Amino acid sequence: MSCSRLAAPLAAQFAGLCPSWRGIVLAQDEVPRDLCAFVDRRIGEGATVYPPRPFAALALTDPQDVRVVILGQDPYHGPGQAHGLAFSVPPGVRVPPTLRNVFAELRRDLGCAMPADGDLSRWAAQGVLLLNAVLTVEDGAPASHAGRGWEFVTDRILATLAAAPRPCVFMLWGMHAQRKRALLDAAPGPRALLTANHPSPLSARRGPQPFLGCGHFSSANHFLTRHGLAAIDW
Numbered sequence: 024m025s026c027s028r029l030a031a032p033l034a035a036q037f038a039g040l041c042p043s044w045r046g047i048v049l050a051q052d053e054v055p056r057d058l059c060a061f062v063d064r065r066i067g068e069g070a071t072v073y074p075p076r077p078f079a080a081l082a083l084t085d086p087q088d089v090r091v092v093i094l095g096q097d098p099y100h101g102p103g104q105a106h107g108l109a110f111s112v113p114p115g116v117r118v119p120p121t122l123r124n125v126f127a128e129l130r131r132d133l134g135c136a137m138p139a140d141g142d143l144s145r146w147a148a149q150g151v152l153l154l155n156a157v158l159t160v161e162d163g164a165p166a167s168h169a170g171r172g173w174e175f176v177t178d179r180i181l182a183t184l185a186a187a188p189r190p191c192v193f194m195l196w197g198m199h200a201q202r203k204r205a206l207l208d209a210a211p212g213p214r215a216l217l218t219a220n221h222p223s224p225l226s227a228r229r230g231p232q233p234f235l236g237c238g239h240f241s242s243a244n245h246f247l248t249r250h251g252l253a254a255i256d257w
Contacts, residue, residue: 027103029066029159030075033059037078044081047183048176058172062159071162074098079107080154081180083147089184090150090252091192091243094200096221097157100165108153110222111143124222124234129257132240149255154180156199169199178206185210190250192243196234197221215246 029036037054045052066072076082077098098105099112099119106113110122118126118141129135143153156177161167181203184191190213195201201218208216219237220226227234244254 027073027075027105029062029072029077033062033077033159036076040078041082041085043085043087044078044180047086047180048078048081050175050179055172055176058176061171062168065161071102072159072168073100073162074105074107074159076107077158080109080147080152083108083144084150084152086184086187087189088150089152089191090189090247091146091194091255092152092154092181092184093146093194094181094196094203095153095155096197096199097155097160097166097169100160100163100167102162105160107158108143108147109155111153112141114140114142116141121221121223124224124227128222128235128237129240131236132238133244133257135257146255146257151255152184156203166199178203182206182210185212185214187212190214190247190252192217192246194219194239194243197223197226213250215243217242 034054037049040048062072093109095109103116104112104119110125112119112122122141126137130137147153154177157169157173159168185207192215193207195204195216195218197220204216207214217239219232219234219239220229222234240257248254
């Protein structure tokens, strides 16, 4: 599906950031040139890069509205799956096994029915920021854009949200996400840090923190309501 590929040069994606996120994402308003050069070079070499809009999660959730951050590793690396929201897939796309495990935990934790599709935009509209540590990936090659500069961008986002005075829940799923814990521990804002294995079939049931049974969704809602905020309608 060619429509699932990166839709414009990465520098143009940065230029299109909404004003509320721009000052958070860009240090001194400067686009990370090395990152842009790498991604654009890989596309020029014939690589298929996903998703079409890496900053889709930021476009759907304003920073002042963020109540929960779900942090993953990087986008899905199959055609048509990634659309800029961590763990989410567009309507009409088959729900991948990782997201099926997320829905299974929701059913176990809160009794939620299985959704009709895997589009998590409804969560984003309630202040759930669906963020990956790395925001682009190549077809069939997970973590192919790790260590190329995205981590500096997402670290700025996480540090800013953690330091804000409003309460926020951070769900860190998997090893890559949990590497951000030190960054979040250092911030003064009121927050809850919830960690578990990645929900992929390879790790969802394994120790030391199995994803299935983690209870993150009910824990997040309890934290929010204790701090005077509305619970998320998962």
